[in-house]
Amino acid sequence: MKATFNEKKLGFGFMRLPLLDAKDPKSVDMTMLCDMVDAYLAAGFNYFDTAYMYHGFKSEIFLRKSLVERHPRDTFTVASKLPTMQLKEAEDMPRIFNEQLEKCGVSYFDYYLLHNLNVENCKIASKLDAYQFIQAKKAEGTAKYIGFSYHDQAPLLDEILTSYPFFDFVQLQINYLDWDNESVQSRKCYEVAVKHGVPVVVMEPVKGGILANVPEVVSEHFKTASPDKSIASWAIRYAASPENVKMVLSGMSDLDQLKDNMSFMNDFKPLNKTETALVEQAVSIMNETIAVPCTACQYCVDDCPQQIPIPNYFALYNSRKMGPQEGFSILNLYYANMAKNNGKASDCIACGKCEKSCPQHIEIIKHLKEVAATFE
Template sequence: MDKKLGFGFMRLPLLDNNDQTAFDTKTINKMVDAFLARGFTYFDTAYTYHDFKSEVAIREALVKRHNRDVFTLATKLPPRILQAVADQERIFNEQLEKCGVEYFDYYLIHNIGVSSYQQALKYDTFGFAMDKKQAGRIKNVGMSFHDTPELLDEVLTAHPELDFVQLQINYIDWENPGIQSKICYEVARKHNIPIIVMEPCKGGNLARAPEEAEELMKAYHPAASIPSWAIRFAASQEGVLMVLSGMSTLEQVLDNTSYMADFKPLNDTEYKIVNAVTEIINANTAVACTTCRYCVAGCPKNIAIPDYFALYNSAKLATCDNISSQFVYYMNLTANHGKASECIECKKCETACPQHLKITEHLKDVAKTFDAAPALPAKPK
């Protein structure tokens, strides 16, 4: 794998944004074809993505339409949802069927944190994955990780058999005390384990930036896209094997592959610009949500948490007090979802959140902004 860009099947284009399984098949096919045509081979999915249908999407767009030897496929087993040892065999066989393959090139124990690690230990998920590797159904066993450097060190020390680790690395989280990307990266380097990067653009948040930040980047690289800075930052770190991008449009595929085809690490001047951009973004971001949507599934009030946070961030970034457009979107969402003010603070969402956000507190802020906002004026007759 010479090229460091991977295609994440986590944020696929949809025909209906209210239905995570309403795939825009024609666009996805074009995206996959363009990615492969430009010499990139790594595809990443997971059992739970897109309401448990991402693996089906990858079968239809990739596996059925291209020879098995021209792509590398990764998927993930989520310990968090296990209720019995037998669930692992059932899920694994289901994944093989959904993806339409006989083996996985990369197989991850998904979203390891304090609680999910205990689940993985309870059901010997690491042993299960290694058994499948021995049987030839998996080529490389790893884990995706969202927790503290201390826990990462503990897990990697206990499981030296892992072939790789997948970490959230991006310039906004590099020094973030909640995510601690840099320290987690340093722990992985200490264990001399290859790193695959997820969330290099932090769920698309780094694909756009405040005007002041964009001006800094464009002044140095007028032709370079804003997300290229984020992906190149992640790929520039020593020991990084692959950088995943959850691409949603053909334009994103063409842009990402254009600069990653002949990847050049950031230079000293670019690092200084990234540091300045980080300060600007931190001063302008209200909620650091990546829209992974892990929080949504268990919500008893069916609150559209990531969608509300995106609208809230947009409202806070608005250059004036007029939030009418965000309010319209919010009201449209509440037609089929609970309002932010209906949160009962069960905190299931916070347990599932890889970013360790205080979601219930943020929802109170959303409620103050939108639920307390005056109704839009009626259209004149």
């Protein structure tokens, strides 16, 4: 049975909570968080998403204190995740799962996910039979719906959903900048989910804040079209518009962000053709301001002796440079995934074959060094 969700598509992500000290992820402003939780529930929203590792392993505790201890259990749903990247042996799974129930203060999860399946973590999940474990949790009633969050490319997603057709939903990174990005492959991953009839929960709709703090020229583009709409609203509505998207998570860091999101998601309207065209134009503008003007023609790849996926790395690098340069970026994870089965940027031997074949005359060798310095 595929997962069902609240008709209101805005999910409350417990990954970027309000902080008293921006450098300390454990310093959550509980007063503001409680106000945000109360306002969110009062408006008819109910989907809360947390994970074992968020906020220095304290996010689930913050959820218990702000939500579970203060509101009736039947007024909200909770999603949490089994951290595949931290599993060493099979015994870790029941230990962590029971710890999560206790930290959240619940007797069951409405939605439970294998966290961050990718080329490497799939090996861990297979070795320890995490697939059987999560099925068992559904069978015993401690996880009503089971799914997985995914940070990799479309072919592997197709393999997973073909091999394990019992999943009730999948959580994907979807936003307008990544929709046609050949490294992240948001569109292709979404299409795989549709092919398998699996509902989609969206993460990173504003790409870690990048699409809420766009370049000035893009901001003016949106404000000229609709002065009253926030910049973030374009990104979240874009991510929520595909028919198979059932929930869009937003990591909201203050009450104003929450109120803004609720203002356009309370009575959600998908983007119309005119609005979609405006977003596509914004993507073109942003791509013109990118650090490396790579068109992904792939000419540089064929003769690379180190088998470096140069256009893919440049796509990740361009996205990374558009956002905040401090702190963790999910793009580092995409780079690490890709580097496991391909040459790293630092493997470049400066043979020059790529630059000779590049129709854009890009200084590829120089930029690969920048990629390596950013991601390695």
